[in-house]
Amino acid sequence: MDVRLRRKKPAGKSTRIQEVNRRIILDAALEVFSTYGFRGSTIDQIADRAGMSKPNLLYYFKRKQDIYVSVLEDTLADWLQPLADMDPLGDPVTELQRYIARKLAMSAARPEASRLFANEILQGAPAIQKFLRTTLKDLVDEKAAVLRRWMTDGRIAAVDPHHLIFMIWAMTQHYADFETQVRAIIGSEADSTAFRQTAGQAITTLLLDGLKRR
Amino acid sequence: MDVRLRRKKPAGKSTRIQEVNRRIILDAALEVFSTYGFRGSTIDQIADRAGMSKPNLLYYFKRKQDIYVSVLEDTLADWLQPLADMDPLGDPVTELQRYIARKLAMSAARPEASRLFANEILQGAPAIQKFLRTTLKDLVDEKAAVLRRWMTDGRIAAVDPHHLIFMIWAMTQHYADFETQVRAIIGSEADSTAFRQTAGQAITTLLLDGLKRR
């Protein structure tokens, strides 16, 4: 089981019904896989949520792994876009603010996607190991170099750039991955846009200005 | 399935063999559950890792849930200790540094414990829902009040204290929960103590001093 790094092209023709049902299945699969992980999810669960019988689902995806890999491929590229878009020529603080804001927006808009990766990585990333070691590593190394240049140029404070990227990931994805915990502590208010704004402000303030009084 | 909030006392007498084998089982179960979550783990896996037959394991814990709940109970209390120990009368910056350092040390020393919670919460926290809404919420609210007092007293910058706590959790636990990803990007060096020190410095610097040049 392994994801292809590029979005697979349908190659052959596909009917309208195929497109619709594939979409329905992938949506249902995302919800299930993002909650229980690959091993903890069952085809029946996905079929139920997709509103179709198990054999019918298996008519569109021959095996459980195929669904899983498709869901992962479907979201991987999108997920890295904000980091890829960080502009080496832009103003460092503006770029970082923008990056954080976009990551936070994605976590809020598609928390299941975040949880899907979290589950995959927790389980040792069997399906995306290669992706992590190549595409992701290359992108992160490239952006870390950009950050380092900003630091040696004295435009932002010196912190290990890899760790900085990890920290931004950790903070922005926390509200998606640990939503249950956040909601248990904060209450229903955790859904409000006000809460999300406060979270964004807190992250930005902490990362950019720090806690110490100046 | 639900954890009891206090450590259960053995009540009846228990033999030496019982104590030893329970410990072996719980250690094996922690490794398995922390990787695959409750639903993704099997009793056979745990029995294999514990080096005993499945019926023998079930002699000590009647059901899969019982093992799971026991493992959770075993680690929950320890996990919150650092936050509980944060001293309202201490120096804010010192206390925060200490808290971060202890959390980071725990994540490094027992990453499986961190991943166990991550998995449980990702799956909607079916076993510790009550714990999150009572014990954890109370503790967090209490410490958030302490942080808020420090802020209104002008001893640290003003950031929403709940979010601050979430951010510290996110950052310190990231290296345990996403170890696979970190290792894929950093390489084997990720195990080194040097790497861990750099991580600690980065977190502390970011949280306390921020990124902007002063």
Next chain:
DNA sequence: GTCCTGTTTTACCGCTTGGTCAACAATTGA
């Protein structure tokens, strides 16, 4: 109508899973 293609369902298979049971082995205590 009837053929063809694509879609859906019913029935099923073999394997894994959580869990039981009864028999057997080891330990303990008098």
Next chain:
DNA sequence: TCAATTGTTGACCAAGCGGTAAAACAGGAC
């Protein structure tokens, strides 16, 4: 020493699992 207790195991079961086969169904082209 020997019986009672505690610990261990192989055989087994019912339910759940991923997956298959084949028949039934739908709809358009002729």
